[in-house]
Amino acid sequence: MANHVSSEKRARQTEVRRLRNRANMSAMKTTVKKVLEAVQKKDFSNIDALLRDAQSVIAKTRQKGSIHKNNMARRISRLNAFVNKARNAQ
Helix, strand or coil, rough: CCCCCHHHHHHHHHHHHHHHHHHHHHHHHHHHHHHHHHHHCCCCCCCHHHHHHHHHHHHHHHCCCCCHHHCCCHHHHHHHHHHHHHHCCC
């Protein structure tokens, strides 16, 4: 447990940030999961909108500082590659 005023404040800040990051990550994972499910169901009619939303949420998660910029780039790249591969396979 924290013994100093400054360390108590730091503990409070850390907890708030942890919860905020957790919510951001959860939202990001949910949107990515929607895209993956649409590809699995071969529902290519609305996949462009889902992919655009997922890219936006991933970028916003980066903007809020929950993930590193290379992590954002890798996630978006892999998601695009997955969708493009599924489109070409049909």
